[in-house]
Amino acid sequence: MLTQFSYVGLFLIIGAAFILVTLGIPIVLTRLGVVPKKPSKVKQETYECGMETTGRSWVQFNFRYYIFALMLIVVDVLAVFLYPWAANLGELGAPAFFVIVFFLFIITVGYVYAWKKKALEWQ
Template sequence: MSDFLRDYLTVGIFGLTGVALVGLLLGLGSVLRPTRAQPQKYINYESGVDPVGTGWGQSNVRYYVFALLFVMFDVEAVFIFPFATRVDAYGWFGVIEMGIFIFILALGLLYAWKKKVLRWL
């Protein structure tokens, strides 16, 4: 196995170990803790009164435009990263190219701003 893949394997093992430790702690807790069931304990908390309706009521999420902007900018950011590691190699050509790229990006943000979608209402 190459070093490259082995590093990612290590990350995977790291994650699994973390999950195992959390499981261990929760398991230890389930051995130690008491269980005295009373139906009142299992009612959802709603400031001390009986809950109204279901907990999964519909509500206005408000930020789908933000989410769209985020997806766009995040993908753009992924394009900036490889360029950022090679700034020296490209010199002024790269600066101008990336300047145009970021300018268009900023233009998109400015358009959203002028369209007043950057308001959380």
Template sequence: MTVNEWIFVGLFLALAWLLPATPIILAKFLAPKRPNPIKQQVYECGVETTGNTWVQFRAQYYIYALVFLLFDVEIVFLFPWALAYNKLGLFALFEVVVFIVLLVVALLYTWRKRALEWSS
């Protein structure tokens, strides 16, 4: 049986969370448990909460996540290229420059359209 290199990672994921979890479980037994209505309130700088928890979520967060997604996919394409780079010719570099330039153009467009600004 060839040993898959990911065994260690799998075991790590399966077992290593027990180590941080142990003190939490320990705390369940050791720590005091005295709930009272004041402690059960949601924290809002000492004032009572009004309204429900949903907040005005701005579309700006979505734009940031979207631009991140696009550049994420771009980086994913760049990884195999970077790996094989030493075996490739100079032409490969130009192709990747075209690839990157197209995405930089998209970023510039987003920038000019004021979609990268925090305040709407």
């Protein structure tokens, strides 16, 4: 009979084997000659939507894109933590309620900080 730690170890072994197989297939196929490797100038060019690129290919993006991405991740993590808490609130009791209130307070402080720094304004 497997213990709980045995299941974790088995999961890690299967995960590592999956990664090795996934990374190993292209290497093996290249060595067998199945994957062609004939670089040319046309293959090395930047491809975008079937059109030739105009201007520089390295363009600096506005940092606000990253702020909005981080805010999206915060909201996603918030949903991941709140759903199981809400589903089991009756069993968890008052201490869990105060823990989640503290968690929401921390999230609110971060949101207010970003708002005061005008990081959420789109220009």
